Amino acid sequence: MPRTADLPGSAAPSAAPSAGAEAVLAGLDDEQRAAASAVEGPVCILAGAGTGKTRTITHRIAYGVHAGAFVPEQVLAVTFTARAAGELRSRLAGLGVGGVQARTFHAAAMRQLRYFAPRVLGGPMPALVENKLRVVATAAARARLTTDRTSLRDLASEIEWAKTTLATPEDYPARAQAAGREPPFDAAAVARVYASYESAKQRDGMLDFEDLLLVTAFALEEHPDVARQVRAQYRHFVVDEYQDVNPLQQRLLDAWLGGRASVCVVGDPNQTIYSFTGADPDYLLGFADRYPDAEVVKLERDYRSTPQVVGLANKLIGQAPERKSIFRLKLLGQRAEGPEPRFFEHADEPAEAAAVAQACRALVEAGTPASEIAVLFRINAQSQVYESALADAGVPYVLKGGERFFERPEVREAVVLLRGAAAGGSDPGMLVPTVRDVLASTGWVEHRPPPGGAARDRWQSLAALVDLAVDLVAEDPSTDLPRFVAHLAERADAQHAPTVQGVTLASMHAAKGLEWDAVFVVGLVDGVLPISQSLSRPDAVEEERRLLYVAVTRAREQLTLSWSLVRNPGAKRPRPRSRFLDGLVPGSSPTAPAPQRKPKRAKVVLEGEAGELFERLRAWRSSTAQAASVPAYVVFTDATLQAIAEARPTSIQELAGLPGIGARKLDLYGEDVLATVGE
Template sequence: MVVGELGSGRAGSTESPPPDSAAAVLAGLDEQQRTAAAAVTGPVCILAGAGTGKTRTITHRIAYGVHTGVYTPEQVLAVTFTARAAGELRGRLSALGVGGVQARTFHAAAMRQLRYFAPRVLGGPMPELVENKLRVVAGAATRNRLTTDRASLRDLASEIEWAKTTLATPEDYPARAKAAARETPFEPAAVAAVYASYEQAKSRDGSLDFEDLLLVTAYALEEHRDVAREVRGQYRHFVVDEYQDVNPLQQRLLDAWLGGRAELCVVGDPNQTIYSFTGADPDHLLGFADRYPDAEVVKLERDYRSTPEVVGLANRIIGMAPRRRGLPGLRLLGQRAGGPEPRFLEHPDEPTEAAAVAAACRALVDGGLPAAEIAVLFRINAQSQVYESALADAGVPYVLKGGERFFERPEVREAVLLLRGAAAGRDDGALVPTVRDVLASVGWVEHRPPPGGAARDRWQSLSALVDLAVDLVAEQPTLDLAGFVTHLAERANAQHAPTVQGVTLASMHAAKGLEWDAVFVVGLVDGVLPIAQSLNRPDAVEEERRLLYVAVTRAREQLTLSWSLSRQPGGRRSRPRSRFLTGIAPESTAARRTPAARAAVVLDGAAGQLFEALRSWRTEAATAASVPAYVVLGDATLQAIAETRPRTLTELAALPGIGARKLAAYGEDVLATVAADT
């Protein structure tokens, strides 16, 4: 019906809660969240739309189950997809007075169990894990006489991972890859041969990869009754987050854990199914009510993240998707105060698009918005380079998500070692000044980010540690350096990086689960979104639509969607904007404009009006100086001015195409034109 680790260690268990604690757990939830949190016996399916308080709901559900005596904390296993999400679950449960719940990723839970049972199941200690899959894949490729480079090795490794997560053997792979329309790096038969050789190499070395962790753990539960009895006796209640992303291998392990029981709560959003290419199977979520006819299905649709304007656009995008079978659909209901309408901007070429985005980011930062609250999202990682260059030219710091992990950066490792040494020296000084002093010893200077990419990145990493210390002291005034070092170790273990002050550059896939005040979704042309290889498969095209939905719902307040008609300046402006914008964005007028005006087409009404006013002023200035119009200011610069509306010469100087000479010659006139149009 629809209504609106193994081991018996008990450390961390909570004492008996006060009688009113269960009611207090539900008190701060809305009606839909409260219904979900009170459904403590399974099977339960929580359909949680973007920004609807999913994590809050499931942690309160677990806490309510504990406080009402339905759950013993140590008998609850909450499964997440990232170590960071698991750490957040544990932290929130602790704040609700609940300790002892096991919150882990599939792989972490399987590793803990397999390490414990390895002597019984494998006849010896836990095998070594393959830390570098590419090395083993390279050897397998060489044995099969394939010529590879690093990119093709990564693709081969991805194919092997896909095969294993979908439970395809080397013998099955060619047919399964064809049925799934996989874009394989070599002929499917050749990939299958590498896959078989890879498995033989692991067997010969007595090692396991991360997919094997799940497979062997599931096998242990399926084939060893004593192991199954012990694990199922330990874990009685299961919660699985992001259930739309579960693959067949993970589902097999989950089924083995359950052993036919139905004490299961799954949480997911069919509209955020974007990982089918990795083996994720949304049918597990969509078919949940078919599998469990008595399941309670609860919908969370009140969006507390985004303004109604952003929510409305997200609903329109996903509302154009064909209806899928199974569970009911979700329609978000914005709960925040109103904000600006999303903007749709068309540009002549990618560098101009990037320059306009960088100028807008510069204006936001100058206006007081922290750079870390801004994101630029694109479909493929190759699109990042032009935005990295544009932001650097505009003097805007940025962070490339998906690069080296924060706690693995050399400067962070060095800083943590120094902080640990200072803590061992029993430094009794105040935390924040001490952290600043320690980092100053490795060249960090407050408020003075150095020029250059690598030096700037190093400074930002160290500044993030200082900012974290400041935030923690605000919450825990008595925190000392030893406590800070312990906190850093916990964050490193959970890969929970502190905030680095820079505009985030990320792929749409990497942005899932994150949010920012201002988001720029860029490069929205057919062949990029939807990506070219999806165009002959309707199901793949619809996954691309969901990817755009995910990108849009990352924005809290300000949202800009843009595209460019040509890849390079001077190129033919023939690229069609994404089909997903049809009926949503204002109609493109590029084909009806004069050649001079096509250089920068702004679809936002107010900006368009200012753009025309600036062009009129430029014509007069060019005539007076007897020079061509573009010598005064280029169209891309006029567009950046129209979009950002600078109020001072400093703001104007930050825009592309405004050097010292042009600032002196035209700056006051430009500002007067902007002011007159306000």
């Protein structure tokens, strides 16, 4: 870190606007111009989705520099991603401004701590923990906990949440309970692991990423000479995505400021979606209370999306509980008219995925680049059915914000075990129960999904393998385990092919900050969105609503929202569509509960001997399906059984002439059907 004496700008800069400064403001709308020219004192920019937030804050910095209010090297702009920091630097360079420090919180803290470590820590900068899971594993073992990779990931997440919210091991249990956390072990056990983890780091002389912020803040708070030097260098601060700041980051920001008020925060209360990681939107919502003289500017002109998409977004977020009027943002669409958002209900998830895949294919064939299309879902485990559907439709895709399905650790482990089981042979007709048994050996329990976090993602991934086995048996009842393993290998190989121009598959969280011409928001059922873990807490449900708002506002022109009545074909209990769609789906009411419609089934009305035979056939079908561990419709549909009951065939030839009966089903079930008819 350069010494203050080496920095330019020791004299107070002039604030007289120049011609260059006025030129920077050219091309901004009235609200952007007001925000960009507000360079004195505390400033809060409430920037709605698509309103030109990055353009505004870069022009504000450039205006301040050209007007003489800022010395570039004395400005620190902090963001949440390295990509966003790079974008800020690039745009500032385009405006003729260099020297501004645009960094993430962690990068800024690391730079400062590395410089001041000899003074603060008595030696060089400590090494950073490279493998947090390894340290957590050691701490868990000392706490006598039995763990696997999934529970270790969840423990690491809990420790990160505790540290970002400034919770110590001693007060973690009470804080976790108050926050509604669902840790992988009881809170007292997590606290023991947390304490052991901290001791292990201290013993090895290492820091983790949370420590970077904590120790830097401590250095500024407890070392006046360090504070003076840092505060002399950085006199003006800009904080992007301020709605996502956590208590640890706010503590560091306060230490940087040292009671000064030259800070500009930028955020959107409607896009607060990271409370589960420790983010606290109250810092944004309470900014005007902390700084009564703050200038608050709203950016509501949406240049990203069509008025139709904007209208739906406004209606969605307008159903949330009222906030103070100062924090209410209502987007105003600035683009030309576009198509109305579309809503689709499907019988089951595979049908929903197939419809989305075909719609993506139609868009690509009509000239929309595949990279300008996205499919957004609530949890990563939902990706598999869309990966399969897009592959079947011949549409390339890329995964954003998560590992490819077949590269996930639990899936790789399962495939290895399935391959080993297949080497020992497989009984025809036993694929699904065999897959279930193999997965059960990993600790997977079919009807007991974990409450949330990485453990639930793992459960969903393994459940998707079972669903895939069921689908293959539905297509070909003779599919055995070796053929299933070969099919998995083919899919894995296809996913490794380059798909740079593919349709983006992403979770709603991973989609934040991105945009596409066409967006499909899928899987919109209660229990998924809002996710089941949130249903007991109104504030958590509202965060789920904001997550859907983020997904909706990713679309520039075309927006499709869909849901399916059941997860798997043949399931009998329908799922209600997401409560957030009430009042959005044409004809629905924002106050009425979402209707729970059952899938349409073939209506069978037979009397006399035909009716009796139909019931016998259904009983035979039920026992046959149960023995093969497949849904009943995989054997024969009700419509086919009705045709058999009405025709009463007495030979294979007569049976073959009925609808729904092919050669394979004749081979598998023909003799049994004729025997049932002849009873």
